[in-house]
Amino acid sequence: MHRHLRFVRRTIEKLEDETIAFAARHGLRMLRVSLGIVFVWFAVPKFKPGLSAVDTLAQDTIAALTAHLLTGHPATFLLALLELAIGIGLVTGLFLRLTLAGLMFQMAGTLTPLALFPEQTWKAPLVLSLEGQFIVKNLVLIAAGIAVAGSLGRAGLTSRHPAIPATARHARAGRPAALHLRHESEQTDPGRPAGRQSDASTST
Template structure:
């Protein structure tokens, strides 16, 4: 008797990485583009304060906003096009580290009680899903080897 899960598993293996890459690309591109226009991103103030803190005041105000807008948009474009996947994933890792920074930098705003995030904290914590998706994508991108190169176990 044939296992009915096999076709689903094959389809997921074949199309899952593309779906992850495109969905991450859409999210990063969309949120990045919003940051180019002052006031469109609901997290703008928090993002600017975070970048200012992480860069020790080197990037401030609109410069910080535009920097993050450009980085997120470029990561999104790279993921959507499939170009420079290693660079895109490395940049995404750094971007995600910056995204989680407010949890430590501004704990009074991010947490109502221990393990009870504020609305802003929830906005950040849900990015765990994006990090997990990026790990799954990295597993497929980083294990692809040129033709004829054996995979070590």
């Protein structure tokens, strides 16, 4: 009975370790590419007047932010070009620093209607309209962009600052931090059965 339980536990732990390893190796790349696909998807309808559901709000926002220097379809056309460039940069990984700078610039602009047009974006205090909900979801895109940006200089940052925790260095190398911590705890735990320590060292 205990043998079967140990087998099940080891199987679950191995599956967990492999899942964490996959996420550590590919998670940021998947996040970057999926974020780029979203930007391309948002951009394409804006090239045709009236096709995008947010055309009017986008035109009004750009007009307000540019003191009415850009209005109407030319405004949304330029926005579409910017979003398309951001999307292509994220999907391909080319000019990533410039791409992320453009992303943050564009995202900052998308939040401004909450203050510029409260009658369209709020139904009541702390209650967003449909347009407002569409805008607030951009917080997730901003956070995703920050996560991608944080991966750019991690190697150089670690080399310049050796005090950075070992978990960050192992994550950069593709080794999951959770596996590193588990390995360290198993090596330093004198009360842990020797067989489990050997299993952990083999799996890592």
